[in-house]
Amino acid sequence: MKQSVAESFDAIVVGSGISGGWAAKELTERGLRVLLLERGKNVEHQKDYRNARKGHWEYPYRAGRTRAMVDAYPVLSRDYPLNEKNLDWWVDERESPYTEVKRFDWYRGYHVGGRSLTWGRQSYRLSDLDFEANARDGIAVDWPIRYADLAPWYDHVETHAGIAGSIEGLPQLPDGKFQPAMPLNCAEELIAGRVAAKFNNRRIIPGRNANLTRPLPGRGRCLYRNACALGCPSGSYFSTQASTLPFAMATGRLTLKTHAIVTDVVFDRTRGRASGVRVLDAVTNATTEYSARVVFVCASTLNSTWLLMRSATEVWPGGLGSSSGELGHNLMDHHFRCGANGITPDPADRTVYGRRPTGFYIPRYRNLFGDKRDYLRGFGYQGAANRQGWQRAVAELGVGADFKDAAATAGPWQAGATAFGEMLPNHANRISLDPVKKDKWGLPVLAIDCATGENERLMRADMMNDMADMLEAAGVKDVKVFDNGYYPGMGIHEMGTARMGRDAKTSVLNAHNQVWDAMNVFVTDGSCMTSAACQNPSLTYMAMTARAAAFAVEELKRGNL
């Protein structure tokens, strides 16, 4: 294949999702000329949110899924993301297959903005209880950073992204630079009060979410439509399109190239540095080499690691960053889909108006404050209370006029939550290149070999039963526990396959997200995570990316890169 060499840049950013968008914004605002590469198509802010306003009745299957869709999306169909509403924001699985050594549900968004368009928007800081956990427990390796290293960068990204949250003063869940919280509703307030009265250290707080309660430049406050995953007409939730890309574009120093699959990072052996990247045009199959002084790999955890595995193989057969033997290992997610729910009569004379795009959160309390369980780490809960709708009528006896009119009325409050549990890093949980199978563009696909272990199994019992205890203590009736089953990947929080560490022999990245073996290559998405904590991780990727970008610019100025 003919290869052309194109112009050079100060920096190349691979991937335009949450991390890549932040890298592009921070690097351009600090004066660098940046090439942002996205393997998929463009999605233009507002203009391309074509289903944002539609009601259920404007879809033939009422926003559901057909057998044809299930056949075309065998992985996506395993859980809620498959539906008529935003199908073109999920990867075409036939073009981009992967191998499941063990079942792994991999939900991917290959387009500008990536999964920042469809994410759940829950945004929580990690604390030193998380950064110190590996060292304390003798698990995997120690994080090379502590909360103090990241705290100013959490401030920085929260202020720009706009995170709604309440100030709680909890050591395990640090407060941030929040916009006003989206409050608990009055049923949740009742439950929260009763739980706080009966359990030490268990707190029900408003979910902290990346939806604006106050306008920011170019973005309106949330209008409580709760249709975020279709794209927001008022730009009210954080996405690349709404929050980072416009600022990067405004500098005049950003070049965005779509349909650009980065096949490998080009490694200059004599300098021991990356000299740029090779790009395969997803439409024409032409290859082009772009050069730059620094490369930010922000392609999402598994894809960033996949790219490193394909790079510098002439030096390291396992790829760039593989000298430690840890590249591709230690894959983590958050295990969930278990908890409890029930029905509550109180408050009988109250309801809500508007659709709040978040719920409540219960920060971790297990194995903290003197509590000691037969497993390590812990979990947090996400839940909500709301009045039941017509769906309750399906299982009720009745047909005819009275049945119909009753089904149309608001039912009692239902309250419940699912836990998100920390998954331990384990060297055996790994990804590798499939020796046989190729994707549409001839690249060897990833083989994923990952499973939860005994620690997660033990934790799940508490994840179910604790919620039932709390609901019962709060006077909720008909409390039922549930465990809907979990396979790695379902949390859509892949992490850890190019972990940070203090030693090049046992980690892929250093404390500034630099690949030990090529210091001008930075990896700042979820692949850098040394442990998973139990908090939703995207806010940490934002802070990590902004921190690394500022460091990279300083190092360039000092002539170190």
Place this chain on the structure above:
Amino acid sequence: MITRREAIQHVAALLGGAALSGGDQLLAFSFDAAALEQATAKGVGAFTAADVALLDEIAETILPETSTPGAKAARTGAFMALSVTDVYTTANQATFRDGLRKVDEACTSAHGKAFMAATPAQRLTVLQVLDREQKAFMDALPNNDESRHYFRLMKELALLGYFTSEIGCTKVLRYVESPGRFDPCAPHTPGDRSWAGHA
């Protein structure tokens, strides 16, 4: 932007069972009304126009016109036929199709005439019996048993089709596309209608 004419063509392609590929194509038809019109006039899949008319009357008996429009006005029968055709598993398709015949049999044995020929009061008594039968059947099923009573399927699809229709969302339930604000503690009187969710 897709035109209405193109949308109808896409629906026609879908109803004809044409192979679909990729998210863009699957999303390209977005006019539910066009699909329902076609299903009512010509039938859909293995359902004839007469089957759709029967489904409309079954749905109307479950969810009749009261102070608000009924299921027939919301074209619920066409939605049910479309869903069984394109969404249901083969097993549930068979259960549902067989159920249409069983509804007629039940009506004939109770009132000596087919469902379409029966009065609204006769239809109601037939479905009340079938409803008790399905509830007893479903409540007795073990947790992981995938079998379904045909009348549970009918009732479920009627409720889904009705309450997600434009009439159901905007005239029976309350719907505001953009509420503009969130009140965490608003007054509620028993009997107040539910708020419909955004798609």
